[in-house]
Amino acid sequence: MSSDKIKRLYFNPKLSGSYSGLNNFYNERHLKLSKKDVEKELLKLPEYYLYRPALKKFRKRRVMTYFPNWILTFDLISLLQYKNENNGYSYILNVIDCFSKRMYVEPLKNKNSDTTLMVFKKIFKRLPSIPKYVFSDLGKDLLENPPKESEPKFKVNQKVRWSLVKPVFEKGYFPRWSLEIGHIAEIKQTDPITYVVLDANNESEYIMNKSCFPYKRNQKKETEAFRQVQQPSKITVKNVSPEM
Structure with missing residues (x-):
């Protein structure tokens, strides 16, 4: 057929x-x-x-652990609101063994590098053996690193689309997508990064940051590209940076 x-x-x-x-x-x-x-x-x-719904149920990565202390996961629990009642302790370091589900916790008064290292040493002394892997989320709660200069996600002349922000109580149907493609004309070093976007005719100029999404000619990813767009004549952008 x-x-x-x-x-x-x-x-x-x-x-x-x-x-x-x-x-x-x-x-x-x-x-x-x-x-x-x-x-x-x-x-x-x-x-x-264009109207294909987003996948919500799909195959996830599995975590394989073979014996105790093979994989440890840790995270930081914030208790800043109870600091006065806890003798100045503001955080709890929570470490869990993925095999036995055993939990190790230690309080912290702050999360600088010296305090965190000292608490980790205490927990490692309580472990029966050295773990093979230690995992955490992408946050940097336990690391006292100097702030890095933000890097732009997109490049100049890269094709992008932009998203629509509708009023809260607006009724009626309005397309969430547009066939128009713009490009990054200028990148301004602000926090967050600000992009100056021009339309296909290099006429209309929009200033946006987190509402930009790259355009790629990949049929499997067209749904993602079209889900964050709107008609450029009525553009309203999230997180618009102040005029500079």
Whole structure:
């Protein structure tokens, strides 16, 4: 079955399953192709992948641990609001053994490098053996590093789209996507990074930062690219930096 025939079936409002999701369209049309092939053809249609819902349930990475103290995870619990009642202790270092689920905790008055190192030494002395791996989140709660200069996420002349911010009580349908593509014209070193974006005609100028998303000609990622866009004539951007 050719892609043109699938396109005609999908855009025919008289047929059941048209303009719908993959499962409904595939079950109603009883196509001879596999569901994977049908999905591959539907992903070529902007009317399908622009409104495709985001995946919420998907396969996650598994954590394999073979014996105690093979993998330890740790995080910092903030108790700043109870500092006066806890003799000046503001944090609790929480370490968990992934195999036995055993927990080790130590209080901290602050989270500078010297205090954190001293607490880790106390916990490691209580362990029966040295752990193989130690994991934490991406936060830097336990590290007293000097602030790094923020680096721009995008480059000059890189193609981007921008997102829509609607008023809280606005009613009615408004498209969440646009076919217009802009490009980064200038990068300003602010906190956060500010991007000056021009449209395709190099006329309209918008200043934004976290609402920029890169445009890539990858069919599988078109959903992500189109989910954060709007009509540029009514643009309202999150986190707009003050005029400089």
